[in-house]
Every structure is written in C-alpha cells, then in structure tokens.
Amino acid sequence: MSGTYWSPGLKNVRIRDDFWSPRLKTNSYISLDQQYDHLQANGSLDNFRRVVGEAGGDFEGPPFIDANVYKWIEAASYALATDEMTTLRGKVDTVISLIEQAQADDGYLFTYFMLGDNSGRWSNFTMMHELYCAGHLIEAAVAHHRALDDDRLLRVARTLADHIDERFGPDKQDTIPGHEEIELALVRLYRVTDDDRYLDLAGYFIDRRGRDPSPLAAELPELEQMVERGSFSKEQKESGWSVVGYQDTLRDDSGEYDGLWAQDHAPIRDQRRVEGHAVRAGNLYAAVAAYLHEVDDDELFAAVERLWRNMVTRRMYVTGGVGSSPDTESFTEDYDLPNDTAFAETCASASAIFWSQNMFELTGEGRYIDTLERILYNSLLSGVSLDGSRYCYNNPLQTDEEYHRNEWFYVACCPPNLSRVLASLGEYIYARSERELLCNLYVSSTVDTTLAGTDVTVEQRTEYPWDGDVAVDLSLDDSATFTLGFRIPDWTENWAVTINGESVSVAPTDGYVTVDREWDDGDHIEVSLAMEPDVVVAHPDVESDKAHAALRRGPLVYCVEDLDNPHPARHLILSRPDSLSARYTESMLDGMTVIEGEASVQDAQEWQDALYRSLDSVAESSTEFLAIPYYARNNRGPTSMRTWLRLA
C-alpha cells in the first residue's frame, strides 16, 4: 500500500461556482477579516507581542491559544493562493514576522510557557498542547510556502520541528502528544522538504501511542472493551500533574485520566473502534492515512480502515457530524447518536474530512469522498452563518429556541479550522495520479494539470448541489491517452455519463465511472446524477432516530425550522413521503432548493390537559411543511429545528 492519488494543487484550480464562490469570498473577506480582529482582541496576537516585548501584561486565553493564530495563517494562505488580497496578505506578513521574532533560539515556540513558568516546558503532555500548537504552526507554514512560495514561516517551522526531533524519540524523551496534530503536520512537512527525519518522527508518534501498558490490560479479555489508562496516567503519577481543568468525565473510576480519550488505550494497529475525543481521533487517523501514503504498512492500514468504517457505519450522524458526547466532545458507543445533545463539533468535521481525504488518496475509493462530501455540505458548513460572522462549535440535529450561533469562543478552535477547510476547497475537487484525473466533487471550476505527460485543462460547469447535471470540457494541445473518472455518489442510483453525446455504459468501479481513452481537445463529457428528495431512516439500533426519517437531496441533508411552518417541527408526522417535492427559490437564505411536502399533525389543543390517551382517540390533520438544507439552519433568529421527523 502506498499513495496513489494526490491533489493537483490549490493554485491550479480556479473555482467559479454559484454555490461555492460566494461562500469562499465571504470566508476570505468577512470571516478571515473578523477572525483577525478577534485574535487581536482576545490576546492571541498580544501573547506573541509580549514574548518579543512589544506588549505588556500576562498571557491571555487557554494554553493552546497559539494554535488559532496558526490556523488563521493557514486558512489565509489557502485563500491567497488564488486571490491576491493585499490587505489580508499584509496581515499575514505582519503575524509571521511576529512569530519569527517570538521563536526561542533553540526553536521552542509556545507562548504560554514563554510568558509563564519556563520550567513547565515539555513536561505535561496530558494537559499541555505544545506539540499540538507546533503541529498547527507546521501546517500553516507548509500551506503558506505552497501557496505563496515564501519560506519565512517554513524556516520557523523547520527550526521548531528540528527542536522537537532532537528532543523526542525512543531513546530520548519517550512520549506522545495529549492532543494529536503534529503527526499529520510532520508528514506534510516531509512532503515539502523531503527530510526523512520528519516522516520518521511522525511514525514514532503514531506507533508510540497506546504502548504504555495499562494496569487493566491483563484483566480484560477483549481489546475493544478496554478503558485503559496509559501514558497520561503514568505521567500524572510521576509528575504530580492533575487533570483539573478537564471534565471529571475524563477520569476513570479510580480518578485517573482515561487514556481512551486520547486514543492511548491500545496501539493503533490493535484498535477496533474509533474512540475518545473526536478531533483528537480524526487528527490522529488522518495522520496515519497520510503517513501510509509514504510508507507501506498493511497492518496499520487495516486498522485505520477498520476504524474509519466503524466511524461511518456506527458513529456518524446523518449530517456527517461525529462525536456524540457534549461533555467530552467524544465518541461514545456504536449507534449512540442522540440528536439534541449531539456535539458534532465543527473541528471534528474538519478532522473527519482530512481523514477521509487521506484515505481516498491512499486507495482511490469513492466511498471516502462520499463521506467527505456529506460532512462538507452538512455538518461542516453548518458551522458558520451564511454571512460568515457567527459560528457553531457544536452542530446538533435538533435545537430549540435558546440555541444560537456565536461570534467567537474562549476556546476558538472551530472558526479558523472551518475557514481553512473552506479556503482549501480547491484541494478536494480533483485528484490525480500520473495518468488519471478523478472528479471528486462537483463544483464549477477549472483545473490545469499534467496527465501522462500532457498538459490538460479540465473545466466543469454545474448547478450542484441544487442539480446533478455536470458538463465537463477538455482542453489539451495534442490528443493524449489518459483516464478520466467521475464519482457516482452513494446518494444516487440513477446516473448517466456521455462523452461527446455518446452514452458510456461502464459500471462504476470503486465509486467511479472511469474512461481510459485517447482524449482530444474539445471533448465534452456530461455527467447526470438524478437528484430527488429521499427519505432516509437509520439503522434499527439507533434508538434516537427510531420511527423518524431524515430528508436528503443529493449531498444535502435537510432540516425543518419552526419559523417556516405553521406547526412546530417536533409535531410533524411524515405521513406522505410520496408528497415531497423540491423547489429552487432565490429569495430564501441566499438562494436554495427547499423541500416541501404534506405531513400530519396532532392538534396539541385537542389534547388539552391529557398527558396520555388511547391511540384510537387521537386524530391527526393534514398540513404542509417546508424543509431547508441543514447547513442553512439557525440563520434567521431564534427558532426550533429538527433534522429527524416523525415517520407515520
């Protein structure tokens, strides 16, 4: 197993899409601008200024606050790759200068300790996020370097990575980060530097996890039932660090930190189910998949494939959100997917996108992109308001009037994380190998790439996600033989592909219709994906969704907000699934396709003071209802929302 696909590169993809272009513009001009103001206001940038003596006062924010600055640089760099925004570019340059100056001579960089108790450095991996922040710095540097051909931040990142490489390893300080992130960053750093040390260090952190023997390991018969302690528990005992500051629920019955939360309960290659904090898990397994792109390891691949499958078939909301527990932001049990308390953190959606993309790049299998697309269009996109200025940290499938978006958070991981996914959309639309180009996402765009030695430009035009028709045109200097592939998403069973008007009659392989032939300049392909409202139900073991159905159309999951309807969404009974119809409307929420249909309701008035009644005494009446895409929820003031509707 080694890497088969990669992105043609952000700078080679130009997006001109009715759905996405306005969103990317909002992301660049509104979200990133306002995020910078928040970083100014909440002390994130001042912490760096304090380190270099340009500002006074104490460290502000949670210890891992530096990461938000780095994620913002990463997002801004992606945005700058295809749009020369001088104001934004100026801000990025200023912040990078600050970071350059703040870095210690030995390469260390973490303002919390630099402004506080220096002796705390590299000692508390349970609580501290030094390696996590280092990872985000490295990712930002790689993005900045690739987008702008500028090495300034990359030099900072390498110096820090070298510092870390000198310090950590089997014969050095032998431990792992409490919040994964550096693993993926090191693989990405390796890709731009070709320096094996970074790949090896990533491999060390990946394989080191779960290796500290648990006191419970011997007693428990099955690995998947383990709730172990591990590195962090050992560290606590040895150092006297406490887990105060984390929720009590992270302690096991003995009061010790529970290693499961940070995927430290067993070596990854032995893990059976995706466990613990969903962002940590996603970051880790995304790193493993990226690492496997460079290094063959069948056993590790089997593990990460098994874990991904566990996530998608047992622990993922219909919106693509992951992490059911609001207390610990973590995975819970198979099929435990409560809708009202669903955490489904925006950052967890980002991590699951990275993981899915990296699995795809390893395998070329469309199922990974099916999932990526579901997350992207639903649970991730729901994390930011349509105007780009307010965010959701969590993305429940059922909310009441009290629920609302926020402009910022004390722990502000989600806004810049979401922005970096959106700004890098161009990385996900196409994938290539030496002589193959796959259309993964349907977004009106153009890609310039080289296939089998020939320069090729591929242009797609589509009204996706409102319509499943996609037109693709090829431009190439000379005829050439290579493969084009078009993903047939799992949400449709009716599709067609034509080339220059002639039907292609191959069955999809691994989720793609692929055509290997000699292509000419001007060749025209049409992909048609039937897109109808679909009523979906959940596995019978998902008790939260029992007797309920969700509405999907194409990649979008729908939800019902009370303010669009005469009856509260919680009272609707989906009695006529055959009545559903889709209608595009310009006037609602920046333009969207809504789903309308007939439903039944019980008259709450008629119930009066009864709490329980005989079934045969209950009458239902007919009503109409309107559903909007889930991503557009909570954009029009307080209202209740339901994604799962009662089925008749």
Added chain:
Amino acid sequence: MSGTYWSPGLKNVRIRDDFWSPRLKTNSYISLDQQYDHLQANGSLDNFRRVVGEAGGDFEGPPFIDANVYKWIEAASYALATDEMTTLRGKVDTVISLIEQAQADDGYLFTYFMLGDNSGRWSNFTMMHELYCAGHLIEAAVAHHRALDDDRLLRVARTLADHIDERFGPDKQDTIPGHEEIELALVRLYRVTDDDRYLDLAGYFIDRRGRDPSPLAAELPELEQMVERGSFSKEQKESGWSVVGYQDTLRDDSGEYDGLWAQDHAPIRDQRRVEGHAVRAGNLYAAVAAYLHEVDDDELFAAVERLWRNMVTRRMYVTGGVGSSPDTESFTEDYDLPNDTAFAETCASASAIFWSQNMFELTGEGRYIDTLERILYNSLLSGVSLDGSRYCYNNPLQTDEEYHRNEWFYVACCPPNLSRVLASLGEYIYARSERELLCNLYVSSTVDTTLAGTDVTVEQRTEYPWDGDVAVDLSLDDSATFTLGFRIPDWTENWAVTINGESVSVAPTDGYVTVDREWDDGDHIEVSLAMEPDVVVAHPDVESDKAHAALRRGPLVYCVEDLDNPHPARHLILSRPDSLSARYTESMLDGMTVIEGEASVQDAQEWQDALYRSLDSVAESSTEFLAIPYYARNNRGPTSMRTWLRLA
C-alpha cells in the same frame, strides 16, 4: 375547604386478596426482616447504641440515616396492626427502647450530631436532615400508637416535637427544613393528640417556605420563571456552610444553592409548577393537603391543586413515576420525560401517593385515586423484586442489561419507604365520611365501619388487577340509609354497577358511581369494569415518547423484556394494535396476565454495515411479542426492557 373523607382505619380492614395478600406477606416476613438485618449491618441501629453507650465506634452512614430506622418502625407497625407477628413485634420493641434511651433530656434526637459535633445542631438546614428525621420519628410513633395502642414511641415523638416547637417559629429560630417531612408528621401528630401547637407549627413551616426574598425576584417578570435562591442561600452566606456533598447541579450560575430544589423559590401559594427534588416536593404538598384537611385556606388549596395538576398532566411518567432528572432526583420541565434516564425514584412514588391520597381526602374526587392507583401498581410496586429482597431506587421505563436491582443502598431511603406504603395498603382501599363509604381500590377485603350511626361490614371479592369484576356484600344489623360509592377508574369507559341484580343507571360524579338508599343486610352489589389491552400514546410535546406507544390494561402498565421475545424490545414495531390479547398464566412470575400481540421488525442483519438507508429499501417482517406488567420487570436476571414501543 375542610376535610371530607378519611380512612376507616387500618385495623378495621382485612385483606384477603390473591394479588395483594402474598405481596403483603412477603413485605412483612421477607422485606421487613431483611431490612432489619441491613439496619443492623449498616450501623443504623449501632448509631443509637453508640449514643446510649452500648456500642463503640464512630457514627456510620449519611447524616440522615436515622430516618430509615423510623420508616422501618412505621412499616412494621402497619404490618402488626392486622397480623400479630411476635418476632417482628419483639424487634420493634427493642428498637423503640433504644430510641427512648437515646433521646436527649431536652428532647433532641439525631444521632449524627449526638455522636459528633454537638455544636452543629440546628444550624445547617440546607444540608442536615434533623427536622426530616424528626418527622419520620413522629410518623413512626403515630403509626405505632394507632396500630398497637402503645404510647411509648409517641411519648418520645411528643417530647421531640415539643423541643422543636419551642425552638422554631416566627419569633424564634425562623427557618424551614431543607428536606420536607416534618410538616406532614406534625399534622398527623395533631390528629392523634389534638394539640393545636403541632398543627400551628406545621402551618408555620408550610407558609414560611419561599418567603426569603430572592435577589432575582425583582428582575424576573414571571413567578414561574424564577430560579431563585432563598432561605438556604442566605443560610450559606451567614454560616459559611457549603453545599459540598450535593451535586453541582444544585447550584445556580453564581455557585449558590438553588432554592428551587427544595421548593423554596416562592411561597407555596404563588407556585405554579411542581419543581425541584421530587420526594421533597411530594412530602411538602402531601403535608399541605393534610393541613388543609384541618384548616380552611382556599388560596393554599388552589395552589396545591394547581401543582398536583401540573405534575399529573405535564410531569408524570405513564407508570406514575415522577422526577425525571437522575442527577438531581428532581422535576425538570413540562413534558420532559426521558425513558432511559428517568429517575422516578421509588420514594417519589410514595410521596406522590401520600399527596394524591390527601388531595382525595380533601375533595372526594376520584381523579386523585386514579393517579394513586397508577403509581401504586406500577412505579411504586416496581421498586421491589417479587421475592421482596431486592430494590430499585430509580424506576426507568427503559433499561439495558447492565441495570439491576440492589439488596440495599448507602442512602437506603427507598426500601422502608416502599414497605410502609405496602403495609398500609388497608388505609387506601376504602374512604369514609359520616354517612358515606367509598370503594377506592378494588382489593378482596372486608371493612368494618360505622355509617350514619350503624355498624356496617362491607366485603369485596375480585380478581383485580387481572379482572375488572368486583362483588360486594353488605352485612348490617338493621337496615340503614347511607351512601356507597364505587370508583370508576379513568382507564375504562365501559362499566356497569348492579345492586341485587338490578342495573344502576347513574352517571359517575367526581369519578364515582354513588348510591344513596336504604341498605339491607345481605345486599349484593356488582361492579364490572371492562378491562382490555389499551394502546396509549403521549402528548405530542413529550418528545421521548414520540411515535411510540405504551400498553396498559386496567391499572397496569406493561413492558417488554428481551428475554421473553425472539427480537429485542427496542426493535419491535407495534404494527397491529388490533392484534393484542390478554392471557392469564400461572407459570410466569407468581402468576400474571400477559399481553401478546403481533409486531413488525426490521432485520438488523439485512442492514449489515449501512447506518442510513432510503425508507423504501427497508423491509419489515412479522413477529409475535409478549409483554409483562411493568411492576414485574427485572426479576429474571439481566435483560433489556422497554415500556414504550415503536408505533408503526
């Protein structure tokens, strides 16, 4: 408003019932015997021995542990009223001697402070349960006195009550108990002593509650939205007592104790919804209703009726259980009735029974007994195993295999509380006024009483709750004119009453068919209540029960345990409500009527690795299922259970 009905007295009612007699015998001979052993083993009795110098060591248990001894005496006294059990009587006498000796010269009695820091007496009403324990001592003494014509414990109780009366009041120590109980006890003490001081003190504690102004009161427009602090918050500030030991959820946002939990958020007469800890609430309002039996107060009656109605129409499980929150054992919001985390504490069922009975005694309205009956046969009775040796503290409507009954608890309030309700069943079957006798519960039994100056014996024979036919025979020396009334429960719409074979054609008034006439010796009445399986649904605002139905038959709610069925209860779909049938079987669980029917299931195998599927691709197949009465749940080893079944 003043009292209209009262019990004919436990000693005048003899129960000989196929359903209840074996249960009462188990309660007397197994439960009370084993409870005594637990009180011996867990230090409850040793604490008294320590006070009198008969045992060494420190105080054991939670501070309010004395109450369990008192509740046990109360239960045993009820049992001894109609069954001369010399061994049990001997134990009761021994324990009473111990209590007599333990009481301080000034009347004080609370072993926690007597064995510890005496200076803590009467100072921490938020946390300590001195008045609560005093209340249970008084209730035990009243029960013991009435059952056995023995004044020993009553003397102890009066001395303690006098001590409390001297100490507490508007011009004395001006406060209220943190856990209500003494209020009801003082009314009952008044009834056996005719000493007005006890009634006045009860009235003081009742009306004092919620009178400390809340810092939030002025800011909040609506009384029902208040989450106030009150007496306890003030106490904390003045005394430095902390709420450590109680759950964090009892603190409001400022970290102060939330008065709502102990119904201290507003004066009772202004309260609109039943709030806070369900046992505290039930005890308080039961006391208010009992107090109103003695004192006219229309405003207070309106409040307690409004609160009872709020409980029954918005906050009660179909089993009669109350208190949804497992964290705080408390009421939450209207229609918030989750099934898996339902707390529905056994003690809360007991309190709700007392409250309902006292509301009935005030009004003569059958709706209170309808509710009492529902609680008694379902959520309360479910609190003890069929063999009388294991208990449930909480009574959820949905459990999985991990859930199990316990032999005892560190906080062991429920077992003796449940036993005192069962042992006093004879108090609830009949109610009388000067010239009226009402049959409230249908239990084969005989009552001797006096109506309109004539000695009357009424005997009823029935197979209730398996069958709704009741035969009633009168014995009296001379013909006499008085009223007999028979409750027509809310669970049936088809009923008939005949007197000496002739149909009575009056409509029920306040839930009773009443007949006022000259009765003769040998008159024979038959009451026939149609008892069929009924499929009930919950109010559309109860989201936990949406698209689900519960099965009832007569007073019994049913549930489905996996071990009786080929498919897990959580997979059953009630597709043929018309298929239900009832069948009595001797062989199951001491004999019971089960409900059988046809249902559908989705094949979980067929789903394989899918988590979400299109509705039209999902097939269902037919299966049979068997439901048992809810009270009999969890008597046959680990199994999953559901009360609400998915409706097709």
